[in-house]
Amino acid sequence: MVSRIPVTLVVNGIETQLEVTPWTTLLDALRDHLHLTGTKKGCDHGQCGACTVLIDGRRVNSCLTLTVMKDGAEVTTIEGLATDGALHPLQQAFIDHDAFQCGYCTPGQICSAAGLLAEGKARTEDEIRELMSGNICRCGAYPNIVAAIHQAMGAMGSAS
Amino acid sequence: MAPTIGTPTSRVDGHAKVTGEARYAAEFDAPGLAYGSIVGSTIAKGRIARIDASEALRVQGVIDVLTHLNRPHMAEGGGADEDPYRDDVAPEGSPFRPLYDDRIVFSGQPVALVLAETWEAARYAASQVRVDYDEEPHVTDLHRRRDDAVALRERTKVRGDADTAFAAAEVRHAGEYFIAMEHHNPMELFASTVIWDGDGKLTVYDKTQGVQNVQCYLCGVFEMKPEDVRVVSPFVGGAFGSGLRPQYSVALAVMAARALQRSVRLVLTRRQMYTLGYRPGTIERVALGAKADGTLEAVTHEAIGMTSQFEDFARNDTTWSGTLYRSATAKYDHKLARLDVSTPCDMRAPGAATGVYALECAMDELAVALKLDPLELRYRNYSDRDQNEDMPFTSKKLRECYRQGAEAFGWSKRDPQPRAMRDGSELVGWGMATGVWEALQMKTAVRILLTANGHAEVACATSDIGTGTYTIMAQVAADMLGLPLDSISVKLGDSTLPHSPVEGGSWTAASVSNAIASTAKAIRTELLQLAQKMPQSPLAGATPDDVALVDGRIVSKQDAARAVPIADAMRHAAVDRIEQETSADFDEDDGYARNTHSAIFAEVKVDEQLGVIRVTRVVSAVAAGRILNTKTAKSQIMGSVVGGIGMALHEETLIDHDLGRIMNADIAEYHVPVNADVHEIEVIFVDEPDDIVNPLGIKGVGEIGIVGVAAAIANAIYHATGKRVRDLPITLDKLQG
Ligand code: FES
Ligand code: FES
Numbered sequence: 094m095v096s097r098i099p100v101t102l103v104v105n106g107i108e109t110q111l112e113v114t115p116w117t118t119l120l121d122a123l124r125d126h127l128h129l130t131g132t133k134k135g136c137d138h139g140q141c142g143a144c145t146v147l148i149d150g151r152r153v154n155s156c157l158t159l160t161v162m163k164d165g166a167e168v169t170t171i172e173g174l175a176t177d178g179a180l181h182p183l184q185q186a187f188i189d190h191d192a193f194q195c196g197y198c199t200p201g202q203i204c205s206a207a208g209l210l211a212e213g214k215a216r217t218e219d220e221i222r223e224l225m226s227g228n229i230c231r232c233g234a235y236p237n238i239v240a241a242i243h244q245a246m247g248a249m250g251s252a253s
Numbered sequence: 254m255a256p257t258i259g260t261p262t263s264r265v266d267g268h269a270k271v272t273g274e275a276r277y278a279a280e281f282d283a284p285g286l287a288y289g290s291i292v293g294s295t296i297a298k299g300r301i302a303r304i305d306a307s308e309a310l311r312v313q314g315v316i317d318v319l320t321h322l323n324r325p326h327m328a329e330g331g332g333a334d335e336d337p338y339r340d341d342v343a344p345e346g347s348p349f350r351p352l353y354d355d356r357i358v359f360s361g362q363p364v365a366l367v368l369a370e371t372w373e374a375a376r377y378a379a380s381q382v383r384v385d386y387d388e389e390p391h392v393t394d395l396h397r398r399r400d401d402a403v404a405l406r407e408r409t410k411v412r413g414d415a416d417t418a419f420a421a422a423e424v425r426h427a428g429e430y431f432i433a434m435e436h437h438n439p440m441e442l443f444a445s446t447v448i449w450d451g452d453g454k455l456t457v458y459d460k461t462q463g464v465q466n467v468q469c470y471l472c473g474v475f476e477m478k479p480e481d482v483r484v485v486s487p488f489v490g491g492a493f494g495s496g497l498r499p500q501y502s503v504a505l506a507v508m509a510a511r512a513l514q515r516s517v518r519l520v521l522t523r524r525q526m527y528t529l530g531y532r533p534g535t536i537e538r539v540a541l542g543a544k545a546d547g548t549l550e551a552v553t554h555e556a557i558g559m560t561s562q563f564e565d566f567a568r569n570d571t572t573w574s575g576t577l578y579r580s581a582t583a584k585y586d587h588k589l590a591r592l593d594v595s596t597p598c599d600m601r602a603p604g605a606a607t608g609v610y611a612l613e614c615a616m617d618e619l620a621v622a623l624k625l626d627p628l629e630l631r632y633r634n635y636s637d638r639d640q641n642e643d644m645p646f647t648s649k650k651l652r653e654c655y656r657q658g659a660e661a662f663g664w665s666k667r668d669p670q671p672r673a674m675r676d677g678s679e680l681v682g683w684g685m686a687t688g689v690w691e692a693l694q695m696k697t698a699v700r701i702l703l704t705a706n707g708h709a710e711v712a713c714a715t716s717d718i719g720t721g722t723y724t725i726m727a728q729v730a731a732d733m734l735g736l737p738l739d740s741i742s743v744k745l746g747d748s749t750l751p752h753s754p755v756e757g758g759s760w761t762a763a764s765v766s767n768a769i770a771s772t773a774k775a776i777r778t779e780l781l782q783l784a785q786k787m788p789q790s791p792l793a794g795a796t797p798d799d800v801a802l803v804d805g806r807i808v809s810k811q812d813a814a815r816a817v818p819i820a821d822a823m824r825h826a827a828v829d830r831i832e833q834e835t836s837a838d839f840d841e842d843d844g845y846a847r848n849t850h851s852a853i854f855a856e857v858k859v860d861e862q863l864g865v866i867r868v869t870r871v872v873s874a875v876a877a878g879r880i881l882n883t884k885t886a887k888s889q890i891m892g893s894v895v896g897g898i899g900m901a902l903h904e905e906t907l908i909d910h911d912l913g914r915i916m917n918a919d920i921a922e923y924h925v926p927v928n929a930d931v932h933e934i935e936v937i938f939v940d941e942p943d944d945i946v947n948p949l950g951i952k953g954v955g956e957i958g959i960v961g962v963a964a965a966i967a968n969a970i971y972h973a974t975g976k977r978v979r980d981l982p983i984t985l986d987k988l989q990g
Pocket of ligand 2: 196197
């Protein structure tokens with residue numbers, strides 16, 4: 094009998110109790126246990142970035158993260174970015190710049206961009222390109238993704 | 254209300270996609286869902302000698318393990334005329350039948366399906382299934398089979414005597430080019446969630462480009478009635494052609510649901526997605542002969558593509574020169590090498606992406622031999638007729654593409670000498686190429702439901718794989734019905750909706766839009782009849798063509814003062830909803846060739862010491878008839894250019910020919926462009942009015958954007974370095990070697 098391990102996560106501001114097997118990834122916990130399917134699975138191997146979420150404010154590949162290791166952590170997913178129905182500036186910028194086509198990489202791109210802005214490392218478009226290269230977009234929306242992040246940087250006052 | 258057609262309208266499904274609300278095939282839920290995990294064969298050819306699932310069955314949570322020995326009944330198939338496994342887009346042959354028997358025909362072929370209460374249990378138990386094989390010798394190397402390749406049954410027309418003309422030409426170029434096998438790698442994993450609705454009825458959420466194609470296939474394979482299988486696919490996380498044919502995964506998911514009589518979800522791993530279709534590796538030989546002034550006199554284009562042992566997949570690689578350039582003689586030949594691999598399938602601009610790559614590199618090499626500017630060579634051979642069919646075009650604004658593209662790029666400042674342009678330690682190269690695709694259209698039906706409160710629902714069983722179908726459908730309906738965009742809701746991706754072919758070949762925008770226009774006309778006709786029943790109707794005597802729907806009113810085109818509000822007309826007749834469904838069918842035997850065209854200009858920078866290549870600038874000028882939405886269409890072209898960069902520099906599926914198995918079946922080892930690989934991309938839509946191609950003048954932009962991109966980049970690399978690499982992808986070892 095495999096024992097399940099109780100874990101408490103604060104997901105999008107809500108304290109959530111889970112019982113998971115030790116090998117359940119945070120990605121599968123979000124998608125299959127909590128039905129938060131906004132976080133996407135593109136490879137399950139840390140190669141594509143579709144599963145990017147924010148853990149305690151840092152961007153992380155949730156497919157490479159075991160749920161049991163994150164007891165007590167604050168997890169923000171795409172479902173938690175909008176506040177009171179108002180889109181996060183990045184979400185609005187992605188719509189304005191058509192920074193996606195199929196939309197499958199988009200939650201990961203947006204969460205990753207939110208992490209990027211918090212890091213404060215990217216100043217130029219070249220730096221955005223470099224620091225967003227862990228998030229693959231097979232639809233090839235990259236130029237629009239860079240433009241959207243640049244717009245949101247300005248809107249959030251972190252551009253220079 | 255200003256029309257929305259032709260404007261940069263934001264996607265109507267954008268909000269759902271940026272908030273995570275858009276649900277894809279693996280994201281639908283049902284009580285008691287079981288999870289599947291596939292065991293793939295470790296050999297490329299032979300037979301299954303023995304399968305031992307006893308260990309797997311002991312894993313806690315495992316429900317069952319299906320193999321060819323214990324699977325439920327499925328149709329026989331096997332290449333008969335009415336083979337139920339053949340779908341709408343199946344090539345000639347006998348389609349693969351999953352878990353059908355003990356034969357192994359490609360590496361990774363599913364041999365068992367583990368079903369469990371959780372995904373983790375299914376995945377672990379799959380690793381515990383033991384399979385023994387009787388292995389047979391396999392061949393997976395295209396180059397080894399090139400001399401045994403078989404000619405396609407359909408032979409293309411020959412024009413004049415190309416061999417003699419080539420031999421006599423003043424200037425000649427002949428070269429062999431190679432395009433590596435590529436996988437689509439959409440970001441979403443192939444997935445099917447099959448909901449057991451009871452009584453054998455199923456709702457299948459599937460990742461597909463054609464819900465009705467999948468429905469029809471499932472009915473054939475499992476001998477089910479169409480009313481018992483509903484296939485739904487509201488959002489598709491990319492496909493690029495990989496979702497045109499039903500995958501073995503959807504058949505297995507349905508098989509499992511029928512076996513367990515409960516709902517099942519089956520998601521492929523990224524590795525397993527490499528056992529699906531792919532762009533076939535292709536050898537292309539192009540020979541061009543010209544007069545000293547550049548006039549083409551002979552074109553020979555031969556292609557050898559890979560296919561499986563059980564289906565002959567091929568698309569037109571060779572005849573594009575006849576659409577683009579004038580040449581007195583032409584000869585085309587296409588052969589297939591049958592290998593022990595899965596069947597290739599359509600991948601963005603199938604045939605053209607590969608064939609035009611070879612043609613356009615060969616044109617560049619001919620220009621070098623002629624000491625002529627490559628753009629000038631294209632101008633000198635410009636053709637106003639499709640020479641293969643000897644027909645005029647409905648429209649061909651390629652000359653404008655060349656002119657506007659060259660100007661935006663600054664082509665006139667190009668130093669023709671290779672290695673002449675530099676930027677610090679990098680060599681700079683400028684290259685160009687032409688692109689071409691067909692303007693296809695297919696019979697499609699659309700239903701519109703208009704309610705008296707001024708809202709309309711537009712429905713069609715087509716799909717939106719990221720191309721923007723939701724948005725353009727809403728735009729066309731809004732404009733044709735005279736309603737604001739947010740009064741339109743769009744339904745698609747559901748097999749119960751009006752008929753649509755698969756979404757592919759760039760035909761969706763033209764087909765669906767014209768069907769919306771014809772259905773809107775039927776609505777307008779009915780509204781006019783209602784309006785004319787009103788006392789002293791200002792529209793008395795008007796015909797449907799005399800009126801338009803504008804701002805919620807039925808308005809006379811001659812006299813805008815003569816108008817009736819739609820709501821009044823409906824209220825007066827005590828009608829609260831009007832529903833119409835019509836099909837758009839297209840007569841293509843009208844003596845015209847239908848094509849889209851493009852000119853691509855690329856700048857590369859190559860580190861002289863390291864050979865690292867960067868594509869720093871691309872200008873793509875496209876002539877594709879009426880552009881419905883300049884924002885989403887631009888994204889399609891941009892995405893295609895990114896795909897072209899991948900094709901030129903990164904993408905290559907590598908097979909270990911000893912094992913017959915793909916070596917780089919993931920997205921770390923199979924390289925696709927990432928953000929840092931992509932720099933400036935400028936997209937220009939050249940004005941191309943066309944009232945012949947179809948009533949709305951739409952040609953579609955799904956494929957045209959990738960055609961020619963790899964050639965423009967390869968030509969730029971030659972210009973930068975003086976080294977001609979003809980094998981794609983152009984990796985730095987080939988450049989340095
Ligand atoms: S799913 Fe986690 S990186 Fe791809
Ligand atoms: S929008 Fe399709 S993968 Fe990025």
